[in-house]
Amino acid sequence: MKRVFALLAIGALAPMIQGAVGTFVPLHYCPDLGLLLVVGLGLCWRSTAGGVALSAALGLIADLLSGSLFGQHMLLRIFAFGAARACSQQLNLRGVIPRATFVVALTVVTALGTGALTAFFGAGHGVDGEMLRELIPHALINGAFAPLCVWLVERISNWLSEVDAGHQLLQLRPRNRLT
Numbered sequence: 001m002k003r004v005f006a007l008l009a010i011g012a013l014a015p016m017i018q019g020a021v022g023t024f025v026p027l028h029y030c031p032d033l034g035l036l037l038v039v040g041l042g043l044c045w046r047s048t049a050g051g052v053a054l055s056a057a058l059g060l061i062a063d064l065l066s067g068s069l070f071g072q073h074m075l076l077r078i079f080a081f082g083a084a085r086a087c088s089q090q091l092n093l094r095g096v097i098p099r100a101t102f103v104v105a106l107t108v109v110t111a112l113g114t115g116a117l118t119a120f121f122g123a124g125h126g127v128d129g130e131m132l133r134e135l136i137p138h139a140l141i142n143g144a145f146a147p148l149c150v151w152l153v154e155r156i157s158n159w160l161s162e163v164d165a166g167h168q169l170l171q172l173r174p175r176n177r178l179t
Helices: 002-022 033-044 048-066 072-090 096-120 129-159
Strands: none
Touching (some): 033 072, 033 129, 048 072
């Protein structure tokens, strides 16, 4: 339970940190910390149902803090978790280069999904030339920060795991049969 609360707290701080950094640096040069956190969950979380619920909660936090369409980030975070989970089972996403490449592709897909949802519900322009120009540096920045963020999520998850890693589990010996 400690892991869930810690990751929810980090997920709530991520958009705030990103917004604060965005006052000094253009947003397309800032990594999407919420997306990277969800990708880390998809690669290391054991329970699929728990990971989906945690990703949905992180997306809901991002929706409430960003002022975007309600449920937009939640839907895209669930998609990102599912994509990371499915790709980690089918592909080798253990190294730095595969993780960075996967996050670059996922950033492009989620940005296009954001634009499509925005255009469909009429709240904005959707996908346009300016968005596509800003997408390339944003995807590359996300790819550059992906290995570090995934590593941090894995370390935090292992550190706050309910099973204490310092204690050995009780090993029972098989019974000897007397025949």
